[in-house]
Amino acid sequence: MSRLTDLIAQVKTKDPALGFDLEAEFRVLSERRVFGLNFERHRPEAVELPQRPIRKGDKVRILPPRGSTKRGDQRLWRVLRTETAESARVAHLALLDGDETRTVLVDDLVVVAEFRDHIYPGLRSTGRAERGGDKPYHTVINAENYHALQTLLYTNRGKVDCIYLDPPYNTGARDWTYNNDYVDGDDLYRHSKWLAFMERRLLLAKELLNPAESVLIVTIDEKEYLRLGLLLEQIFPEARMQMITTVINPKGTSRPDLFSRVEEYVYFVLLGTAKVPSVRDSTNAGKPVRWRYLRREDLDSVRGSRPRQFYPVFVSPTEGRVVNVGRPLTREEPLDAVRAPEGTVAVFPVREDGLQMEWGLTGPALMKALSAGYVRATPGHPHQPFIISYLTAPNIKKVESGELVVVGVRPDGSKVVVAPEGKMSRPITVWRETSHSAGDYGTKLLNSLLGGRTFPFPKSLYAVEDALRFFVKDKPEAVILDFFAGSGTTAHAVMRLNHQDGGRRQCISITNNEVSADEQTALRKQGLRPGDPDWEARGICDFITKPRIEAAVTGKTPMGDPIKGDYKFTDEFPMAEGFEENVEFFTLTYETLWRVARNRDFTAIAPLLWLRAGAQGCRIDTVPERGWAVADRYGVLMDLDQARPFLNTVADVAGVRIVFVVTDDDRRFQTVCAALPEHVEPVRLYESYLANFEINPGRE
Numbered sequence: 001m002s003r004l005t006d007l008i009a010q011v012k013t014k015d016p017a018l019g020f021d022l023e024a025e026f027r028v029l030s031e032r033r034v035f036g037l038n039f040e041r042h043r044p045e046a047v048e049l050p051q052r053p054i055r056k057g058d059k060v061r062i063l064p065p066r067g068s069t070k071r072g073d074q075r076l077w078r079v080l081r082t083e084t085a086e087s088a089r090v091a092h093l094a095l096l097d098g099d100e101t102r103t104v105l106v107d108d109l110v111v112v113a114e115f116r117d118h119i120y121p122g123l124r125s126t127g128r129a130e131r132g133g134d135k136p137y138h139t140v141i142n143a144e145n146y147h148a149l150q151t152l153l154y155t156n157r158g159k160v161d162c163i164y165l166d167p168p169y170n171t172g173a174r175d176w177t178y179n180n181d182y183v184d185g186d187d188l189y190r191h192s193k194w195l196a197f198m199e200r201r202l203l204l205a206k207e208l209l210n211p212a213e214s215v216l217i218v219t220i221d222e223k224e225y226l227r228l229g230l231l232l233e234q235i236f237p238e239a240r241m242q243m244i245t246t247v248i249n250p251k252g253t254s255r256p257d258l259f260s261r262v263e264e265y266v267y268f269v270l271l272g273t274a275k276v277p278s279v280r281d282s283t284n285a286g287k288p289v290r291w292r293y294l295r296r297e298d299l300d301s302v303r304g305s306r307p308r309q310f311y312p313v314f315v316s317p318t319e320g321r322v323v324n325v326g327r328p329l330t331r332e333e334p335l336d337a338v339r340a341p342e343g344t345v346a347v348f349p350v351r352e353d354g355l356q357m358e359w360g361l362t363g364p365a366l367m368k369a370l371s372a373g374y375v376r377a378t379p380g381h382p383h384q385p386f387i388i389s390y391l392t393a394p395n396i397k398k399v400e401s402g403e404l405v406v407v408g409v410r411p412d413g414s415k416v417v418v419a420p421e422g423k424m425s426r427p428i429t430v431w432r433e434t435s436h437s438a439g440d441y442g443t444k445l446l447n448s449l450l451g452g453r454t455f456p457f458p459k460s461l462y463a464v465e466d467a468l469r470f471f472v473k474d475k476p477e478a479v480i481l482d483f484f485a486g487s488g489t490t491a492h493a494v495m496r497l498n499h500q501d502g503g504r505r506q507c508i509s510i511t512n513n514e515v516s517a518d519e520q521t522a523l524r525k526q527g528l529r530p531g532d533p534d535w536e537a538r539g540i541c542d543f544i545t546k547p548r549i550e551a552a553v554t555g556k557t558p559m560g561d562p563i564k565g566d567y568k569f570t571d572e573f574p575m576a577e578g579f580e581e582n583v584e585f586f587t588l589t590y591e592t593l594w595r596v597a598r599n600r601d602f603t604a605i606a607p608l609l610w611l612r613a614g615a616q617g618c619r620i621d622t623v624p625e626r627g628w629a630v631a632d633r634y635g636v637l638m639d640l641d642q643a644r645p646f647l648n649t650v651a652d653v654a655g656v657r658i659v660f661v662v663t664d665d666d667r668r669f670q671t672v673c674a675a676l677p678e679h680v681e682p683v684r685l686y687e688s689y690l691a692n693f694e695i696n697p698g699r700e
Contacts, residue, residue: 037195037230044115045197047144050531052111052590054091056081059117060109062093062102066527071181076112077102110530113147113590115200120596120693121151122604123586123611127546129553132582135498136477136506136616138491140549142541143588145483148510149204151588152481154692155611156508160208161478162471164217164490166459170194170224174517175456195227201483202235208481209271215471216269219459225265232269240270246431246463248438266467276470278424289395289404289417291376294359294366294388295349303349303356304331310356311363312338312346315377315386321412322375322388325363350383361390372396376414391417427470435462435569446487446548448565448575451557455544456516458487462569465493476503485509488545492552495579500571506615509549513539546585554578584615597686599623599638599662605689609634612683613658635659636685640668647675660685 004026012019054060058079064072077093080101084090089106113119123141141148168175172185183190202216209216216236220228225243232241245263252260268276294313303310312326323344329335340346349357359366369375374391391399398404399417408416435441441460446453468490472478482490494507515523515530515538528535536542547558555563555578562576586607595601602623610619610631617632627639628646632655637646640663650656658681663669673682 037227037234045146045200046112046114047147048530049111049113049590050529051536051587054079054082054106054109054111055592059096059112059114060091060093061112062104063108063110063529066529067525069521069524079109082106111590113144115146118593118693119147119150120591120593120690121147121608122589122591122601123151123607124589124604125607126585126587127550128582128584129550130582131553131578132580134617135504135580135582136614138494138507138509138549138581138583139611139615140485140488140491140509140511140541140545140583140585141588142513142539142546142586143510144512145510146201146204148588149201149208149483150693151608152208152508152611153204154689155608156208156479156481158208158210159479160214160481160508161210161475162215162217162468163205163209163481163483164464164468165482165484166219166486166489167198167484168194169221171221172223177514191224191227194224195231198228199231199235202231205481205483206235211272213272213274215271215274216267217467218267218269219264220267221264222261229267232267236269236271238271241267242270242276242429243267244429244431246436247433248436248460248463250437274471276427277473279427279470280419280421280424285421286418287423289391289419289423291374291389291391292360294361294375294390295351295384296358296360301358303358306358307331308362309358309360310349311359312340312348313359313366313377313386313388314340314344315347315388316344317385318343319412320377320379320386321414322366322370322377325366328363345385347377347380347384347386347388352381352383354383359388366390369396373409373413373415376410376412391415431463431466433463433466436460436466438463441568442489445565448563449548449551449557450544451559451561453544453547453558455487455540459489461489461492461496464489465496465570468493469497472497472505473501476501476505478503478505480505480507481510482507483510485511485545486540488548488552491549491583495552495581496567496571498581499579509545511541511545513541515539549583552579553581553583593690597690599686605686608689609636609660617655630656633657636662637672638662640665640672643672643675647672650680651677656680658683662686 008019008022008026011022048061056079060077060079061075062073062077064070076096078096080092080094082089082091090103091106091109093102093104095101126142143151170183170190172190174184177183183193187193205216218228218232229243244266246266247263249262252262254260270276307330308328311328313322314324314326315321316323324341326338326346329338335346335348338346349359351357361369366375369390374396376389377386378389379385380387395404395417399406404417405420406415407418410416438457438460441462442458445461446455446458468480472480480490480494485491488509491507491509494505497503498505513536515535519538523535523538530536551557551563555576557563564575566572566574589604591601591604596605603621606619606621613634620629620631620636623638624636627642628637629635630646630649630653632653635646635650635656637643637659640661650659657679659676660683661669661672662685669682669684676682
C-alpha cells in the first residue's frame, strides 16, 4: 500500500490531474470490504430538469432534434450567458471537460443536476383534495427521489415512523433509469448500478427514520433479493431484519424454462424498540382457549430428569376430575407401590409406547391451578388412563386482566375460558392471504379508480395495508414515507388505516413523472420532449399517482363518475364514499442560492416550513406585510423590530410548536429564542435551510 502511495505521489508531480484521478480510484479500492457486499458505485447519478428555466452558470445537455428517437449528446456544458438574437433566445456554452464552445437555442437545452451538486429545493403546489377538516395533509411530491429525500432531511429528519418501498426489481425489462438511460438485461453492470442506485437512497432514508422506534419495509423478487439483503445489513448493522415470503399471484407467473413464480419477498428492518406484534385471529372469536397437556413430550424430560415432577395424580373415574396429587417417586420406586385413595386411580406421565416421562408442573403448582379451576382430566389410554390438561400461567394472567373471559364451569369444576375477540398469535413468515393477490386487488382495483388507465404491476392495496398495520396500528399520528410511490398504493393504504380507527396518520409519497420506455419512443416520434405539456400529461405522477389518490379521497374517477365497487376485507364500504382526508400535490423546484439567501424565494420555501411544522392547518405562503405571521402550527418572524407582537401571538396560539426567525444576527436570534415558550422550537432562516443543503450533497 505504501509503495502505491509513493508512486501516485510521483505521478502527481509530473501530471497533477492524472495523479489525483489515480488517488481517487485507489481510495475506492482500499476501502473495499474483505468480506461483504462489494460493487462498483459508478459515477454519481444525474437528473435532467426539463421544466427548469435556463440560467447563466447552469449545467446543461443539448437535446436531439425534435422527432428524433436517438439518445442525445450526453456531454455536459456550462451556460456562459444567454441573449435574444433574431427573436430567438440563444445560449453561449462551454464544454465542461474540454475547450469547445457552442451557441445553441435555449429551447434545445435541458438543465442537468448531478447528485454531487448542491441543490436548493422548493415546492410548488399543483393542487389539493380536502375532505379531512383539521387533519394533517398527505403530500405527494413530483420529483427525482434522491433530491426529494435531501429535501425531507430538512423537514422530517428522524421523524418518520415507517418507510414502505416497492423499488425497481431490476428484471432487465427496462423498468428503471440510471443517468438518463433505461437499464436493460444486456447491461453488464446492471446489478452494480442497481446497488449504487439503492444505496444512495437508503443512506438518506436511514437519516429520516426515527432511530428510537421505526421500521423500513422493502419488497423485492428473486432477481435482487440476495443483494438487497446484504445491502440492508451493511447500511443498518444495528437493526434486526427479517424477510418474509408473500404469495401475490396464486396462479403463477410464467418464467421460460423455469418454475412459475407465485411469490415475492418483503424485508422488514426494525430499528430501536420496534417489534412485530402478535395478531388476533377473529375466526376463533368466542372459542375455548387451548389448554396445555401436563405430560411433557420432549425426550430430555424422561423420568428422573426432574425428580420433583414424577408423581401420581389421583383422578376420580366416575366424576372425571382431578382430586389430589401424591408425593414424587424416586427413579427406583415402582408405580404399583403407590396406593390411590378410595374412589380414585393413580395417573402417571406415561406415553402410549410405555415410556415414562415427567409432568410439566410440580405437585404444589398443579394443586394451586386445580384450586382455581384451571386443571381438568379427559379419557386417555391404557398406560395413562387420563390425560391431564391445565391453563398456562400467562393465560391465567390474561383471564385476570380481562383479555380472556371465563364463560362457564364444567361438571368437573374446571372453568371454560374463551378469547372473546379471537386468539392472539405470532405472525408467520409465509403469507398466503387471498387479499394480497396483485391482479385482483392491485391491477383491477386501480382500473376501477382510474377508469381504464394502466400501470405495470401495482401492489395489492390490502397487502400494503396489512404490512403497515403491524407497525402503525398503535400510532394514530404516524408519519409514513414511500419514495418509490408509483401508483400511490401506500398513501391509499394509510387512508384505509385512518378510516378504520379514526387515525390522523399522514403519508409522504415521492414519485417522478417519468414516461415508460415504449411511450417515450412514440412521443418522441410525435416531436414531443420532456417538459412539453402533452409529454408531462403521460408521466407517472400526473397520469397515475395524482389521479389515483384524488379518486380515493373524492370517491370519483378522473372523469367525474362515482367509483364502482366496494372495499373488501377488514373494512368494507363503497369506494364511492371516498375518505375524509386531506392531500396536497407538489412539484420540486430548484432555486438559486442568492435568491433564497436574500429572501426572494420565500414562496418556494414556504411549503417546506409548513411540512416541517407537521403539514397541518393553514400555510404562510407569502412574505407578510407586517413582518411576521402566525399560523395554526408555526410562525414566521422576518422583521425583528416586530418581535414583541409576534411573541405575544405565539404564546396565545396553543398549537404553535415551531417558529422560523429570518435574521443574520445571532445575538438578536438568541434574544427571540429566550422569550419563546419552552415547548416552541426556534429555527433560524435561512441559515438552517442553506446549511442542510450544503452538507447533504456529495455523499459518495
